[in-house]
Amino acid sequence: MVAKTALLDTIAGTNRGLLATATQKKAILAAIANLEDFNPTPRPLEATHLLNGDWRLLYTTSKALLNLDRFPFCQLGQIYQSIRVETNSVYNIAEIYGIPSLEGLVSVAAKFEPVSERRVQVKFKRFVVGLQKLIDYQSPATFIQQIESGKKFTAFDSVINNEQQQGWLDITYIDHDLRIGRGNEGSVFVLSKA
Numbered sequence: 320m321v322a323k324t325a326l327l328d329t330i331a332g333t334n335r336g337l338l339a340t341a342t343q344k345k346a347i348l349a350a351i352a353n354l355e356d357f358n359p360t361p362r363p364l365e366a367t368h369l370l371n372g373d374w375r376l377l378y379t380t381s382k383a384l385l386n387l388d389r390f391p392f393c394q395l396g397q398i399y400q401s402i403r404v405e406t407n408s409v410y411n412i413a414e415i416y417g418i419p420s421l422e423g424l425v426s427v428a429a430k431f432e433p434v435s436e437r438r439v440q441v442k443f444k445r446f447v448v449g450l451q452k453l454i455d456y457q458s459p460a461t462f463i464q465q466i467e468s469g470k471k472f473t474a475f476d477s478v479i480n481n482e483q484q485q486g487w488l489d490i491t492y493i494d495h496d497l498r499i500g501r502g503n504e505g506s507v508f509v510l511s512k513a
Contacts, residue, residue: 322354325354327377329343330347335377336379336380336385337385339378354499355491355492355499359494360493362436363493364436365436369495370493371403371404372402373459373460374498374511375397375513378508378509379509381502381504387413387415392417393423394416395414398413407432409428409429409441410462412426412459423450423451424448424449427445428443428445428446437491438488441486442485445466445476446476447466447475448474449473453473453474486503486504488500489501489502
């Protein structure tokens, strides 16, 4: 599809948005809007076979995610969003790299509830920040298995009870390997199946 290729070409080299210039950001938002017009899945929340799985972030305008690259002596590695439809769970995992043996991890676990054909309400439940080595982080899948088994990590591992820690996300495009979402804070997310 031409619109999909155009979007991927436009975001290439922006390091998930960290390096995007103002001109590039405008072009990317236009390419996203153009691709959304061709969404092959008008009711994305019913397409659980597409939605379920591990997704890797390609581009975002989310300041919260992009600011993770501001740690001294560190740089942002891969960012994943893993969706487990059977338990209405979503896991955001950001890998942080820099000083050898001090690689970090920032993760938020949440529950989601469909509220329309393409919108989910998200409630954040758990926050984990720590060194990958101490957490015994291998991959998003093994980390999520540990979370779901109830493991308490040697890290800053906190339950989020605040009802203010919630938001919503519209899934505006999804196919077998690409997903676009728009969040309640005006952020846009482009992800590929990992």
